Amino acid sequence: MSRVVLVGGLGGVADLGFLALALGRFHEVVLADPRDRLAELTDADTILVGYSLGATVAAVHAAGHDVAALVLVSGWLDPTPGLVHWTEHAADPDFAARTLLSPAGWAAARESAPAARRSAPHHGNAASAVHRGNPNPGRPHHGNAREPALDPKLVALAARTGVGDAALGIRAPALVVGASLDTVAPLEQTRLLAAAVPDARYTELPTGHAALSERPAQVHAVVDAFLRAPQRHPAGAEVAAWRP
Amino acid sequence: MAPVSSRHDEVLIVGAGFAGLGAAVRLSADHDVAVIERAHDVGGTWRDNTYPGVACDIPAPLYSFSFHQSPAWTRVFAAGAEIQAYLRSLAARVAPLIELDTALLGADWDATAGLWRVETSRGERTADALVLACGRLAEPAIPRVPGLETFPGPIFHSARWDHGVELAGSRVAVVGSGASAVQLMPSVVEGAASVVQFQRSAPYIMPRPDHVFSDAERRLHADPAALDELRDRMFWAAEEGFAERIGDEARVAAARDRALAHLASQVTDAALRALLTPDYAIGCKRVLLSDDYYPAVSRPHVTLEPSAVASVDGAVVTGANGVGHEVDVLVFATGFRTAEQPYAPLVRAGGRSLAEHWSGGMRAYASTLVAGFPNLFVLDGPNAGLGHNSAITMIEAQIELTRRLLATAGVVEVDASREDAWTAEIDHRSAGTVWTTGGCESWYVDRRTGRLTLLWPGFAHEFVAALDDAACDLLTTGVTP
Numbered sequence: 001m002s003r004v005v006l007v008g009g010l011g012g013v014a015d016l017g018f019l020a021l022a023l024g025r026f027h028e029v030v031l032a033d034p035r036d037r038l039a040e041l042t043d044a045d046t047i048l049v050g051y052s053l054g055a056t057v058a059a060v061h062a063a064g065h066d067v068a069a070l071v072l073v074s075g076w077l078d079p080t081p082g083l084v085h086w087t088e089h090a091a092d093p094d095f096a097a098r099t100l101l102s103p104a105g106w107a108a109a110r111e112s113a114p115a116a117r118r119s120a121p122h123h124g125n126a127a128s129a130v131h132r133g134n135p136n137p138g139r140p141h142h143g144n145a146r147e148p149a150l151d152p153k154l155v156a157l158a159a160r161t162g163v164g165d166a167a168l169g170i171r172a173p174a175l176v177v178g179a180s181l182d183t184v185a186p187l188e189q190t191r192l193l194a195a196a197v198p199d200a201r202y203t204e205l206p207t208g209h210a211a212l213s214e215r216p217a218q219v220h221a222v223v224d225a226f227l228r229a230p231q232r233h234p235a236g237a238e239v240a241a242w243r244p
Numbered sequence: 245m246a247p248v249s250s251r252h253d254e255v256l257i258v259g260a261g262f263a264g265l266g267a268a269v270r271l272s273a274d275h276d277v278a279v280i281e282r283a284h285d286v287g288g289t290w291r292d293n294t295y296p297g298v299a300c301d302i303p304a305p306l307y308s309f310s311f312h313q314s315p316a317w318t319r320v321f322a323a324g325a326e327i328q329a330y331l332r333s334l335a336a337r338v339a340p341l342i343e344l345d346t347a348l349l350g351a352d353w354d355a356t357a358g359l360w361r362v363e364t365s366r367g368e369r370t371a372d373a374l375v376l377a378c379g380r381l382a383e384p385a386i387p388r389v390p391g392l393e394t395f396p397g398p399i400f401h402s403a404r405w406d407h408g409v410e411l412a413g414s415r416v417a418v419v420g421s422g423a424s425a426v427q428l429m430p431s432v433v434e435g436a437a438s439v440v441q442f443q444r445s446a447p448y449i450m451p452r453p454d455h456v457f458s459d460a461e462r463r464l465h466a467d468p469a470a471l472d473e474l475r476d477r478m479f480w481a482a483e484e485g486f487a488e489r490i491g492d493e494a495r496v497a498a499a500r501d502r503a504l505a506h507l508a509s510q511v512t513d514a515a516l517r518a519l520l521t522p523d524y525a526i527g528c529k530r531v532l533l534s535d536d537y538y539p540a541v542s543r544p545h546v547t548l549e550p551s552a553v554a555s556v557d558g559a560v561v562t563g564a565n566g567v568g569h570e571v572d573v574l575v576f577a578t579g580f581r582t583a584e585q586p587y588a589p590l591v592r593a594g595g596r597s598l599a600e601h602w603s604g605g606m607r608a609y610a611s612t613l614v615a616g617f618p619n620l621f622v623l624d625g626p627n628a629g630l631g632h633n634s635a636i637t638m639i640e641a642q643i644e645l646t647r648r649l650l651a652t653a654g655v656v657e658v659d660a661s662r663e664d665a666w667t668a669e670i671d672h673r674s675a676g677t678v679w680t681t682g683g684c685e686s687w688y689v690d691r692r693t694g695r696l697t698l699l700w701p702g703f704a705h706e707f708v709a710a711l712d713d714a715a716c717d718l719l720t721t722g723v724t725p
Contacts, residue, residue, distance in 0.1 A: 018484070021492050022703070025673070104477070206473070217483035221705040228713060242708065243472065244310065244479035244637050 002068065003028045005041050009052025009074075010034075010090070010150050010158060016051070018216035019223070034154060042067055047227060048172075050075065051212055052185065053158045059197070063169035069230045070174040070197075071223050074182060074211050076189035077196055078162035086184045087159040090150050102181035102207050105214035167196035173230035174200040177211065177222055184209035201226075201237040253278040255650065256362060256371035258348050258587070261288015263623040263639045264377030265331060266309050268338040270643050271375070275650060278371075279338065280364055282347035286335040288379050290328040295405040295424060295577075296431035298324035301452075301533050305471060306478040306634045309334070313475070315465040321454045321533070348378075353593035353618055358655055360619065373619040373650060376587055380624050380698060383581040387419070391556040395574055402428060402577040409573060413437050417561045417569060419553050420577035421447055426532050428577060430540040440547045440561070440569040445529075445684065446522045448503040452533040479704070482633040486703050489527045489632065489678050496678075500526045510538035519550045528682025530631055582698050583690040585625070593617045602626075605690040605697040607667045610714035611707070612642050615663040618655045621646045626697055627670050629688070633704040641708045648715045649723055656723040674701040 004027045006016045013031040020029045030041055034057045042048060044066040050058025055075025062070045076083065089095045098106060174197045178190035187204075194202035203222050207214040222241060233239050253276050257264045260281035268279050285291050300307050304322035308314060312334050318326065335342060347365040351374055354361050360374045384401040392399070400406040402424040412435030418425055421443035433439045457465070465471045488499045503526060511517045520538070541548055551563030562568040585606070588599035594616055601607075601614060606626035608614045614622060623642045630638055649656045674680050674696040679688050688699040700707050 017492075018487060021487055021490065025490060108481075206476070215480050217486070217703065217705070218480045221483075221703070221709075224706065225709055228709060242705065243476050244306065244634070244704075 001026065001028055002045055002047055003030060003042075004047045004049060005030045005032055005038065005058075007032045007034060007036075007038070007048070007050040007054030007058045009054050010154050015210075015212045019049070019212060019220055022217075022220040023223070034157070039065060044068065047071070049073070049223065052209065053154065053161070055193075056158075056161050056163055059163040059170060059193070060166050062172055062174075063163075063166040067172045069227060070170060070172045071177065071226060072174065072193060072197075072200075073177040073219060074179055074185055074190065074209050075176065075193050076162060076185040077167065077192040078164055078189065079159055080186055080189055082186050083184060083189075084159045087155045090155050091152075096150070099183050100208055100210040101214060102179075105208055105210065109213070163193060163196070167193065168198065170197050170199075172199070175222070175226040175230070176200050176202045177219065178202065178204045179207045179209060179211045180204050181207060182209045182211075195236075199231075199235045201233045201235065201239050203239045203241055205241055251278075251367070251369035252359075253369070253371045255373045255375060256280065256360065256369070257375040257377055259288060259377035259379060260286040260335065260342055260344070261290070261377065261379050261382075262331065262636060263379065263643070264288070264375070265334045265338065266312075266636075266639060267375050267377055267623060267643045267646065268341055269309075269312065269334060270647050271650065272338055272341060274647070277338070277341050278369075279342045280346040280348065281342060281344050282365070284344055286342065286344075287328045287331045289381050289403075290324055290331055292382070292403045293324055293405075293424070294407070295402045295428045297427040297429075298424075299427060300324070300327055301423070302482070302634045302636075303478045305465070305475050306482070307636055309636060309640055310475075311640075312337070313468065313471050315462065315471060317457060317465070318462075319454060319456045321452065348587065348590055351591045353620075355594070355618075358618075373621065373656070374591070375621045375623060375646060376591065376625065377623045378585065378587045380582055380585065380629060381580040383586050384576070385579050385581045386576050387553065387578055389553050389556055391558075394558050395556050395561075396559055397572045397574065399574045400576070402575060403580070411436050411573060414572040415570065416440075416573045416575060417442065417553075417571040418575045418577055420579065421445070422577065422579055423447075423530060423532055424579070425577035426534050426537040428575070430534075430536040432575070433540045433543055433546050436545070438545045438547070438571075440549055440571065441541060442549045442551060442553050442561075442563055443519070444552045445524070446520050446550075447529065447532050448500070448522050448526045449506060449532045449534050449537060450499075450503055451506050452535045454535075479633065479637070483703055483705060485632040489701075491676065491678075496526060499531075503531070507538060510535075511542055513542065516542060516548060519548050522684075524684035525678050525682035527631070527678040528684035529686040529688075579687060582687040583692070591617070591620070593620070603692075605693045605695045607663055607670075607697070609658040609662040609666045610642075610645060610711050611666070611700070612645055612711070613649075613656065613658045613663075615658050615660040618657040621649075621656075627700050628707075629698045630700055630704055630707075631688070637704050638700065638707055641711045645711045645715050649718060652719060652723050654722075654724050656718075658718070670701065671695065674699075677701055 004023050008015045012033050016031050023029050034053045038061040046067050047069045048058045048067045049071040051073045055072040176194035194200045211219050255271050255275045255277045257267050257279040260279050271277050299321050303320050304317040350363040352361045360371045362369050384403045398409045415438045416436045418441045488495045549563045551565040554564040555562045559570045560568045589597050591598040608626045611626050611628040628638050679696050690697040
């Protein structure tokens, strides 16, 4: 049973519930916030998974520390004007909700949630919520995309932080997961991230930026397939997502 | 290999239901294939179940093979007849290979000749490989009720519906409260003079988000890419439901709340609502979808008897609670024999039958390959069922495994250590899940051992990945131990 550290994005650990539950059956799962000190949570046998800003944090960490495998979901290589624009307006929940999800994901989220809940502030994703062992993550998804409780400092961090040249220092086998309808982290940036990490393969899912809200089971599926045999596909490979 | 009897095939498939027809389509591209079917028609489960209201609880575009998609579905949850029409269109692709009215009587592996010697109701034949596609919901289970033979009126099982019996104006007893009962009750109560339903345990029932596809939707579905995307969306949405089975308390509670709110919104009578409230954890048994069952059982001429049937004396059917009801027609919606499949005693290798091999419960490596039974492929067998997503995804993964292994030279055989490891993995995955701890009796579990033998205790995508791994592994290490 290996340890998996999941690093969330601007929504903190609340984004990670489904993935934590699914991976928690066979792994020790630790949830981390982008502000947590990963050096205290990981060692060379750790599987490190980052989402959004958490992908940046995870990649930068992996450039300086050995980990067993690295998964970067909805990440970017360098901040772009589009990302900066998003962070400038992210405090507006309507804007955030519309732009985080694909049109189909937005429609599904509206259908499944009572209107009253949409404007309720999201809370409970405490700044340094780290659960060790098999977590019991509660009701993790859909809520975040609609109701981001955004820490302005984190938002500012996201707007100015990229992996950049650090990507070259990552030695672990990596999977980069992009989202074809991502308007927050433009697809080109996710693909550049995949191209910059030496031993990375790339998979694309048909979601907006909030892949963990829209297709949590499919994110788990691509992560699970990668972890079964990280180097089954060679570096640089584009791995088509399996379809039923 | 030279034919050693009058009829030899590279691959003999037993059963022309979903699995057998799909296997025939996929395997006949590279092999001489024959399909034997004991009944007079193809379709398996969907041929047998013609009771009023029969339909599938999985969205139709997803309840079909990726290699045979249909733009013709008229609604999300297709009626049985529509699925049977789909299966006929599948059968049409392999029609010359199908031999109807031909039952399997026995199959013995001839280790010397390296082939299966098969006895059928139409004579003997041989095959290099045997594919068992006999289904798991094929043998109706009718409880042994004392006095049943004294019942003067029509008696039938839901999977053998007698369309010649007029229910309108009759007093009807329906035994059972599972998927079939819940689907057939609304039609039965419609014309009947009175209906009594015997229920051992109440099912959890969710709203059924069905809708008729609009003309625009159906035209869109004619575009294969659009249909593919729809399947993809449906599949991954269904996969999320598995989280309710693996101990996420918040999701389990939310699912239970949804079901009980559905009950409360449809049944106002507090006493009836109490009878319809399950007393076990949600997900332990199959969760049903219906918008018209609760209203049906609430009708004034309908009685819900919270009891098994204990005895029959003439026209009087009496529950274990001692309450008797005089009825004209007796309908058993009591499910199927699942844990001990009727084909198992017929298939033998090395002096041992599958039934003997499975005396501790069904087991197979990759849910498909049985140790000691060379060139045998069991579809839809041990731990290949699914509660939360499409069973057809599972069957297709097994067919794909079979196809890849048959493409290699040599006899395909796994040793006991592989089967043991797979079985241990199943037991590990099912420990602590709602199926083994949820406090219910379900057809997923083998009563002899308490082991989960019918259901795959994981995500569907994990089954697909595990079978892919198994194929890669066997093709690397060699298919013969």
